[in-house]
Amino acid sequence: MPFALPVLYSFRRCPYAMRARLALVAAGQRCELREVVLRNKPAEMLAASPKGTVPVLIAEDGSVLEQSLDVMLWALRRGDPLRWLQPGTGTLQDMLALVARCDDEFKSQLDRYKYPERHADGGETARERGSAFLRDLEARLSASPQLAASHATLADAAVMPFVRQFAMVDQAWFDSQPWPRLQAWLSSWIACELFERAMHKYEPWKPGEAGVDFPPPR
Numbered sequence: 001m002p003f004a005l006p007v008l009y010s011f012r013r014c015p016y017a018m019r020a021r022l023a024l025v026a027a028g029q030r031c032e033l034r035e036v037v038l039r040n041k042p043a044e045m046l047a048a049s050p051k052g053t054v055p056v057l058i059a060e061d062g063s064v065l066e067q068s069l070d071v072m073l074w075a076l077r078r079g080d081p082l083r084w085l086q087p088g089t090g091t092l093q094d095m096l097a098l099v100a101r102c103d104d105e106f107k108s109q110l111d112r113y114k115y116p117e118r119h120a121d122g123g124e125t126a127r128e129r130g131s132a133f134l135r136d137l138e139a140r141l142s143a144s145p146q147l148a149a150s151h152a153t154l155a156d157a158a159v160m161p162f163v164r165q166f167a168m169v170d171q172a173w174f175d176s177q178p179w180p181r182l183q184a185w186l187s188s189w190i191a192c193e194l195f196e197r198a199m200h201k202y203e204p205w206k207p208g209e210a211g212v213d214f215p216p217p218r
Contacts, residue, residue: 006031007211008071009045009056011038012201015161016068020055021198022157023072025215027079031057033214034205042207069099072154084157088149095148095155102159106133110166127173130166134182137163141181152189160189193218 008024008031010017024031036042041052049056049066057065057074065071076085087095109130116122137159140147147155163186167174175183189195200216 003032003058003060003062005213006060007058008033008214009036009042009048009054010034011036011054012199014038014054015165016053017055018161018198019158020057020068020071020075021214022161022194023075023084023154025194025198026082026084026157027075028081028215029075029078031214032211033202034211035202037204042205044207069096069103069158072158076154083149083151084154086149087153087155088144088151090148092154095153098147098155099158101133102162106130106166107162109133110162113166114169127169131177134163134166134177134179137185138179138182141185146185156185156189160186164190 006029008020010021010033012018012035021033023029034042034045036045036054038054045054045056046052048058048064051066053066055065055068055071057071059065059074065074073085080086085092109126112119112122112126113130116126119126137147144150146152147159163182167186177183197215197218202212205211
């Protein structure tokens with residue numbers, strides 16, 4: 001079934017959906033955004049993607065993208081005015097390798113740190129293990145203002161939502177660490193207009209109604 005615009009099922013606080021929205025804003029790619037409540041997932045989303053997680057993007061031709069990184073690449077390959085696919089050092093594959101480290105080793109420690117009651121090795125153990133990845137980011141940022149270039153790239157937008165979540169577990173502890181470049185990098189992302197537009201708050205979508213036009217205007 002063709003759509004006039006791509007349809008994006010999203011949940012504002014989900015870091016995976018957040019990175020997809022960031023890329024859509026950076027690409028200037030319009031879509032119909034349908035904000036969902038994860039405890040009450042719409043049947044339309046589940047019909048398109050039975051896995052039941054966000055983001056889910058349905059392209060104009062009806063094809064479905066179920067992974068956040070696929071949504072990012074899809075949007076940026078349609079338009080990349082900010083050069084997010086053009087690292088200053090290394091290659092796109094190098095950026096994707098960094099994102100894979102975030103999604104695999106760092107995300108597992110983030111979950112343990114956020115929910116220590118669910119994991120035998122949670123709490124401070126998970127925080128220390130997760131900090132190894134953050135120390136690597138600090139070292140990267142000593143060479144350039146962003147993770148792969150002097151300008152923001154896909155790597156920054158894909159990793160930042162998870163660093164943000166890690167920091168929010170215990171903000172005072174995060175702020176006390178010897179990571180001045182990482183702390184400044186995160187603060188600059190949270191304060192930027194692109195992040196503000198990506199994080200615009202919408203009411204949950206109701207089946208039978210149209211979604212909202214995304215990205216919001218400047």
